[in-house]
Each structure stands twice: as structure tokens, then as C-alpha cells.
Amino acid sequence: MCRVLAYLGGPVLVNDLLYGADASLVRQAVDPELMSLLNLGGFGLAAWSPDSPSPGRPFTYRVSTIPNFDRNLRALAQKVEATAFVAHVRGVTYDERQQVGGHNVHPFQFEGVSVALAQNGDLSDFGRMRFDLLQYVRPELASMIEGTTDTEWVYALILSMLDDPFGPVGPEEAAGAVERALECLRDVREARGIAVQSPVNLVLTDGRWLVATRFAFDYGWYPEDESFFAGEREHDYTSLWITSEREGEDRDDRGAAEGRRSAVLVASEPLSKSHAGWFEVPEYSLIVAAPDSERGIGVEVRELPW
Amino acid sequence: MSVPDLAALPLLAGLPAADLAQVASFMTRLEVSPGTRVFVEGESGDRLCLVESGRLEATIRMPDGGERTLGHLEAGATAGEIALLTGGRRTATVTALTPTRGWIIDGRAFQALRLDPRRGAIALMRRLGMLALSRLRVRYEHVAAEIGGLPSTEPVAPGEPVPQGALGLDYLCSLLCFVGFEQPSYVAEVLRGVPSRSVARGDLVLREGARPESLILVARGAIEVTVRHTTASRRMRLAGPGRLLGYSGMLDDGMSPVAARARERTLMFEFPRDRVLELLEDPAPAARRLAAAVYEDIARAVRQAERPMASTTVASGRGGSRFRRGLPGLEREPA
Numbered sequence: 001m002c003r004v005l006a007y008l009g010g011p012v013l014v015n016d017l018l019y020g021a022d023a024s025l026v027r028q029a030v031d032p033e034l035m036s037l038l039n040l041g042g043f044g045l046a047a048w049s050p051d052s053p054s055p056g057r058p059f060t061y062r063v064s065t066i067p068n069f070d071r072n073l074r075a076l077a078q079k080v081e082a083t084a085f086v087a088h089v090r091g092v093t094y095d096e097r098q099q100v101g102g103h104n105v106h107p108f109q110f111e112g113v114s115v116a117l118a119q120n121g122d123l124s125d126f127g128r129m130r131f132d133l134l135q136y137v138r139p140e141l142a143s144m145i146e147g148t149t150d151t152e153w154v155y156a157l158i159l160s161m162l163d164d165p166f167g168p169v170g171p172e173e174a175a176g177a178v179e180r181a182l183e184c185l186r187d188v189r190e191a192r193g194i195a196v197q198s199p200v201n202l203v204l205t206d207g208r209w210l211v212a213t214r215f216a217f218d219y220g221w222y223p224e225d226e227s228f229f230a231g232e233r234e235h236d237y238t239s240l241w242i243t244s245e246r247e248g249e250d251r252d253d254r255g256a257a258e259g260r261r262s263a264v265l266v267a268s269e270p271l272s273k274s275h276a277g278w279f280e281v282p283e284y285s286l287i288v289a290a291p292d293s294e295r296g297i298g299v300e301v302r303e304l305p306w
Numbered sequence: 307m308s309v310p311d312l313a314a315l316p317l318l319a320g321l322p323a324a325d326l327a328q329v330a331s332f333m334t335r336l337e338v339s340p341g342t343r344v345f346v347e348g349e350s351g352d353r354l355c356l357v358e359s360g361r362l363e364a365t366i367r368m369p370d371g372g373e374r375t376l377g378h379l380e381a382g383a384t385a386g387e388i389a390l391l392t393g394g395r396r397t398a399t400v401t402a403l404t405p406t407r408g409w410i411i412d413g414r415a416f417q418a419l420r421l422d423p424r425r426g427a428i429a430l431m432r433r434l435g436m437l438a439l440s441r442l443r444v445r446y447e448h449v450a451a452e453i454g455g456l457p458s459t460e461p462v463a464p465g466e467p468v469p470q471g472a473l474g475l476d477y478l479c480s481l482l483c484f485v486g487f488e489q490p491s492y493v494a495e496v497l498r499g500v501p502s503r504s505v506a507r508g509d510l511v512l513r514e515g516a517r518p519e520s521l522i523l524v525a526r527g528a529i530e531v532t533v534r535h536t537t538a539s540r541r542m543r544l545a546g547p548g549r550l551l552g553y554s555g556m557l558d559d560g561m562s563p564v565a566a567r568a569r570e571r572t573l574m575f576e577f578p579r580d581r582v583l584e585l586l587e588d589p590a591p592a593a594r595r596l597a598a599a600v601y602e603d604i605a606r607a608v609r610q611a612e613r614p615m616a617s618t619t620v621a622s623g624r625g626g627s628r629f630r631r632g633l634p635g636l637e638r639e640p641a
Contacts, residue, residue, distance in 0.1 A: 219570050220528040220546040224477075242616050274348055276367045279616040283528075283544045284569065287616075301616045303541075 001237050002106070002120045002268070003028040003039050006203045007085040008210045008289050008297060009245065009263025014047055015077040017085055018067070021271035026067045029089040034269040035237030041090030041098070042105040043067040046116045047082035048207030056114060058084075058207060062105040084207040088118040093227065103147035107203075108155045110144045112166045114206040115159065115174065119151040120238070120268045123185070124196040124223060126150040132188045133157055141165060154202070157181045171209035171290040178202060178211060178286065179304065189217060196223045199238040203266060209290035212266045214240035214281045215304060240281040242266050244299065260296030264289050312409070315356050316382045317433055321426065328426030332415040336408040344385070345400040351389020352413035354434075357381055360406025364398045378403075387434050388441075390416055391605035397612075420598040423589030428597070432586060435601030438608050439558055445611045446533060446542065446554065446563035450514075455537030457565065462516075463509035468502040468573055473525055482548030483523065483599040492592035496585065502575045505568045512566035518552040520576035521600070527572030531564050531607075541618070543610045544569060550603040556582065 005025045007017055018026050029039045043066060046058035059080055067073050067089065088106040092098040106118035123129065133153055134142060141156040159165035161177035161184075182200065189195070199216040216238055246259035265271070266287060270278040281287060284304045292298030312318050312326050312333075321329065336355060338344060344355055347367055362379040376398055379385055389396055390413070411419065419427050450457075475490050484493045502525065505511055511529060512518055522529070524545050531543040531551055542564060545551050555562035556579055577585075585593045586600065 218527075219544070220524065220572070221526055221570065222547070274367050279614045281616045282541050282618055285616070285618055301618045303618045 001035055001037060001122060001199070002041075002088055002091040002118075003032055003035075004086070004088045004106070004118045004120050004201070004203050005265070005267045005271070006087075006118075006205060006210055006212065007082070007263065007265050008205065009083065011049070011051075011081040011083055012085075012263070013078065014045070014080045014082055014085065015074070017082075017265075018045075018077050018087060019074070023269065023271050023273050025087055025089060025267070025271070028269065029066045029068055032091075032237075032269060033273070034239060035091065037091045037093065037237075039089035039091035040066055041092040041100045042102070043070070043073070043087070043089050044105040044107055044118070045085065045087035046107050046109060046205075047080060048084040048205075049080070049082050051081075056207065058109070058116065060107075060109070062102055064100055064102050064105060084205055084210070086116055086118050086203055086205050099148045101147075104149045104152075106149075106151060108152050110141065110156075110159070110165075113159060115165075115169055115204055116206070117151070117155040117158065117202060117204045119154065119203070120201040120240075121151070121199040123150040123154070123200065123217075124198045125192070125194045126153075128192050128194065129185070129188050132191065133184075136160055136184050138165070154181065154185070154200070157184060158202075158204070169206055171211060171288050174204055174206075174209070174211045175286060175288050175302075178204065178213060182213075182215060182304070186217060195221055197221050201238060201240055201268065210264065210266065210287070211289075212240065212281075212287040213304070214238070214283055214285045216283065219283065237268075238283075240266065240268065240285075240287075241270050241278045242281055242287065242299070242301070243270070243278045244297075247296070260294075261299065262296055264297050264299055311358070315358065315409075317356060317384050317437065318430070321429055325426030325429050328422075328424050329430050332411050332419045332427070332430070333409040334412065334415075336406070336410045338402045338406050340402055340404055342402045342406075343399055344402060344406075345389075345396050345398070347396050347399045349396050350413075351386060351392070351394055351396050354384065354386035354390045354411050354416075355400070355408055356410075357383045357385070357406065357408040360408070361403045362400050362406060363403050364400050366398050373399075384434075384437060387437055388605045388608050391434065391438060391602050392609060393602075394609060397609075420601075421591070421594045423591075423594060425589075428587060428589065428594075431597060431601060435597075435604055436557065438601065438604045439553060442604060442608045442611060443554055443558060443560070443563055445608065449533045449540050449542070449611075450535070450563060453533055453535050453538045453540060455535035457514035457533075457535055458510075460510050460513070462511060462513055463505055465503040465505040465509065465511075468504050470502075472502070473573065478525070481523075481525065483550060483596075483603060484548065486598060487592070487595050492595055495590075495592040496596045497575060500575045500577050500581070502573060504571065504573050507568055507571050509568045510565065511568060511572075511574070512552055512562055512564070514563065514565040515561050516555075517560075518554075518556045518562050518579075520578055521550060521552045521556060521582045522566070523575040523577065524549050524551075525573045525575060527568060527570040527574075529566050529572055529574070530569040531566050533563070534565050534567075541615075543607055549606075550600060551607075553600065553604055557586075 044062035109116035
């Protein structure tokens with residue numbers, strides 16, 4: 001389980017997103033409010049700027065250390081502006097079997113693919129699912145998997161559900177691919193008799209839109225072992241939160257709440273300790289956020305099909 | 307403080323003098339001047355306040371640093387019971403606008419109160435629980451009115467009985483509602499003879515507008531509590547293992563304002579109504595712990611029903627995906 005943060009909106013300094021709040025993502029690495037594990041397994045970000053060379057390609061930064069002592073990250077964050085952004089601190093259980101390294105740091109983005117993905121989740125018993133998934137993952141994508149995480153496989157699986165993973169992808173196409181990938185994972189789990197709670201909170205973006213899920217397979221079916229997940233009884237760590245910035249509130253005839261949305265933030269937990277202005281996303285939901293001529297940034301929170 | 311003073315408070319109205327005397331032992335006087343913050347948003351909810359006289363204002367912080375007024379509290383009001391019952395943080399700041407007098411039950415007194423077997427303590431806990439329950443019903447009914455339309459008339463699914471002992475006592479003791487049960491024997495005692503059943507994903511377990519005949523304890527899986535009408539649906543809560551439901555309509559003797567449906571395959575215990583009512587009044591240690599767990603769960607449901615949630619568009623169906631494309635079948639492993 002990890003902490004993830006994604007942004008879509010007007011240009012903003014990456015520093016403000018990573019450090020600029022009393023419960024910022026960087027602080028969440030070592031002081032998360034809604035989970036009991038620390039997030040010590042690495043840090044990564046992808047940030048898009050339309051003013052940069054090759055604006056379709058993000059600025060990326062991925063290290064297997066925690067961000068709190070990272071002067072390079074701080075210095076870069078103070079210089080880079082972004083209109084879209086996904087960042088992640090990786091939480092792993094305190095276990096020597098865990099593989100901590102650059103190859104397992106989120107967000108994942110294969111060469112030549114416009115979509116990046118980060119996850120706060122854990123597919124229980126993934127080792128038994130991995131090779132079943134091969135039949136659904138395109139060979140050219142399977143060959144790009146470098147790490148050992150379930151997330152990278154889920155990423156390859158979602159891309160495989162697209163008509164052309166290496167071409168432009170729209171938000172609705174991405175949302176559909178996510179839903180089909182979840183169906184596929186459910187089938188594989190059922191076939192393997194895996195029936196243990198497995199959260200799959202995904203965040204995907206290509207710099208122009210943002211898609212996210214708050215989802216869990218077999219919610220409430222704990223593993224019968226000594227793991228973190230077996231002992232966890234409060235499920236705040238699987239929650240997802242959203243907040244928006246709006247413009248022109250005082251000039252809008254329909255009132256402040258109807259103002260054009262200029263930015264949206266999605267996060268595993270609010271960036272402020274007070275939670276003021278943050279809305280919790282219901283379980284089993286899918287968020288689609290994309291530019292909209294009337295609404296600025298249109299955001300829809302959909303209940304995922306049963 | 308005198309017992310007649312307490313008798314004037316709506317929360318305690320009608321309690322016999324002997325019970326009021328017991329209740330008084332859990333309280334301390336509150337006297338504050340205008341401008342005093344009685345509760346502060348974000349701080350630990352470690353006490354509740356009964357207002358005898360004066361006027362207070364409840365506010366919350368806004369993202370831009372400003373404040374918004376939620377409402378006012380006057381003589382007879384009770385404030386802070388939800389945070390005290392759940393052990394959560396304050397969701398609002400309460401500030402005295404005029405000289406204010408009242409009583410406080412602080413966290414230490416509450417810990418003693420919740421398990422106290424005396425009749426006055428049992429009555430006060432019951433009333434705090436009912437206060438939370440009335441707030442929950444108001445919230446549910448408000449949402450139903452917003453949504454409009456009519457509730458579904460779909461029948462409750464029968465499910466499959468689960469044999470006694472199918473879930474180990476160690477596991478049951480780990481459920482959230484049993485965390486305060488110091489001894490496994492207390493858990494075994496309250497569950498003795500309580501039937502359990504399993505339901506499939508999508509099964510309705512409680513119908514809106516019906517009188518709940520049992521209090522449901524989720525043991526494994528998850529049950530979604532919704533106001534689901536012909537026009538729209540709003541999820542109020544996802545109750546996972548160790549959470550309870552069905553008290554709205556059982557303890558306040560009305561009809562259920564919500565429906566409940568298994569979101570995952572679910573194993574659940576069903577406490578019959580008479581058994582629940584008996585346990586809530588029973589001074590035995592196991593029963594006191596169950597009563598405290600029920601009231602805490604009600605307060606948690608209030609928190610969840612009132613939390614700012616992103617509103618969703620509802621999926622078109624259940625029990626299958628609109629998006630299934632006929633993925634190739636997989637060989638199933640033997641169970």
C-alpha cells in the first residue's frame with residue numbers, strides 16, 4: 001500500500017503539490033494519516049508541461065529512496081511547473097522478501113506509450129496470477145515489464161485493453177480499458193480461487209486527462225496469515241479523496257459551486273490535516289477528469305458495475 | 307450540581323431520581339464566557355457537553371482559511387456525543403456566544419460510564435445512542451427526500467445458513483465491534499445461539515421501508531447501505547467486517563430508512579430483535595460491551611452519512627459487467 005497524488009489543471013509549481021501543505025505527499029512518506037505503514041519503498045513522479053519541449057512526454061523522476069531527504073527533488077520541484085502530474089510514495093511491508101529498487105517505483109510508463117499509471121493497492125497472491133495474465137497482455141507490452149510489482153502487470157494489462165496502446169488515448173477509452181482489466185483480474189482470481197481482500201486504487205493520466213479508481217476485490221475477506229493486510233481492520237488506507245479549484249465563483253449566476261473547475265486533485269489522503277474542501281470518493285468508484293468546454297475540467301465519479 | 311438541575315435536560319428527562327444521582331457522578335460543571343471555544347475542530351473528541359443555558363455557535367474551517375457557520379446550540383442541546391462515542395476527532399469548532407452553563411462528560415468519565423452496570427449508566431448510554439440514532443435517521447430521510455422517487459420493493463434474499471462455529475473465535479474476537487471485549491468468553495457469550503447466514507454478491511439483506519427483524523453483524527465481506535430509489539441512489543455506508551446495521555427501524559421502532567445489499571459475498575450474524583433489546587438493558591459485562599459497540603457503530607454511521615462524499619452516477623446493473631467482452635475461459639482450480 002502506498003500514497004499517490006495526481007493533479008490536472010492550470011500550471012502549478014511541482015513544489016507546491018509535493019511540499020506545500022501540512023500533510024503533503026512528501027510528509028506522507030513518513031507520516032501518513034490514514035495508514036499505519038510508512039512509505040519507504042521509493043518515490044516517483046511524472047509531470048507534464050505544455051511549454052516544455054515534446055509536451056506529450058512528461059518530466060519524470062524516480063528513485064528508490066524516500067523523498068524527505070532528497071535535495072535534488074526539492075531543487076527541481078522549485079523550478080518545474082506542470083499542468084498534469086502524478087506522484088507516488090511506495091509503501092511496502094517491512095519484510096526482506098520485498099524488492100525495493102528503481103524498477104519497482106511508480107508511476108510506470110512504457111517507452112512509446114502516452115499513459116502513465118500509479119497504484120495504491122495490492123493484489124493478494126499475485127504470484128499465482130502473473131502467468132495467467134500473460135494470455136491477456138500483448139507480447140510487445142509483456143516484454144517491457146522490468147519489475148516485480150503487480151502494478152506494472154496491471155498497467156500492461158490495461159494498455160492491452162486499448163485498441164492502440166502506443167497511439168493517442170482518450171479518457172473514455174482509458175476508463176473502458178480499466179474496467180475491462182478489472183473484469184479480467186476478477187476472472188483470473190476466481191479461476192485461481194483467490195478470494196482475499198485486494199485493493200486496486202489506480203491513477204492513470206496522459207497529461208491531458210486523469211482516470212482513477214477506488215476499488216477492492218473481495219472487500220472484507222482478510223487473509224489468514226500474519227501479514228499487514230490480515231491485521232488491518234480499519235480500511236482508511238484504501239480510501240481515495242478528491243478536491244477541486246474553481247474560478248469565477250463570485251461572478252457566476254448559478255452560485256459558487258457552479259463555477260468553472262480550473263484544477264482537480266486526487267489523492268490517497270487529503271493534503272491538509274483539516275480535510276477541509278476534500279471529498280471522499282465512495283468505494284467501487286471510477287473518476288474520469290478531462291477538459292470540458294463548459295465546465296473547465298469536467299469530473300465524473302461513476303459507480304463501477306457490480 | 308443538583309439532581310433537579312439534570313432532570314431539566316431533555317437528554318435526561320424522565321429518569322428516576324436514583325438514576326439521575328448515578329448519572330451526576332459522571333459529570334462536571336461547565337461555565338464559560340463569550341468567546342470561549344468549548345470544542346476545536348480537528349482536536350480529539352474527548353468530551354461531550356450538555357447545555358443548560360446560553361448560546362453557542364458551531365463552525366467549520368473552509369479550504370480558503372475562512373469559516374462557515376453550521377448552526378447554533380441553545381439550552382437543552384447536547385454536543386459532542388458523536389466524537390465521544392467514536393473516539394474520533396472534532397468535525398467542528400463550538401464557541402460560546404453568550405455566558406454559557408452546562409455539564410461535561412469527559413473521556414475518562416465516559417470510559418467508566420460505557421461499561422457501568424448500574425441502571426442510571428445504562429439509561430444514559432442508551433439515550434446517547436438514541437440521540438445519535440435520531441440524527442442518523444434525520445440524515446437518511448433528508449437524503450431520501452432529496453432523491454425523491456420510491457424505494458425498491460425487491461424481496462430480501464434468503465441466503466444460506468452457516469453452521470455454528472464456522473468462524474473461529476480468534477477471528478471473531480478480532481472484529482472491530484469486539485475490540486473492547488477483553489475476554490473471548492464475552493464474545494462467545496453474546497454470539498451464543500445467534501444465527502448466521504451467507505449471502506451472495508448483490509443480494510438484498512434489508513429492505514427500505516420494512517421493519518428490521520434482526521441486527522446484522524458483518525463477519526466477512528461487505529454490505530452496502532444505501533438510499534436507493536427508482537430515481538437515483540446514494541450510498542451512505544459500506545459496512546465491512548465488525549460493523550453493524552439494521553438498528554434504524556429496530557431500536558427507534560420505525561421502518562428502515564435505508565436498504566442494505568451485499569456488495570461482496572458476505573457472512574453475517576443476525577441478532578433477533580428481542581435478543582438485542584434484552585442485551586442493551588442487561589448489566590452483565592458481555593452485554594455492556596455489546597451495547598457500547600452498538601452505540602459506537604451508530605455514531606460511526608452518522609459520521610459516514612454526514613461526511614463530504616463525491617456524488618456518483620449509478621451503474622446500470624448488478625451481478626455482471628456491461629463491459630465483459632467474453633474473455634477466454636480459464637480452468638478453475640479445485641476448491
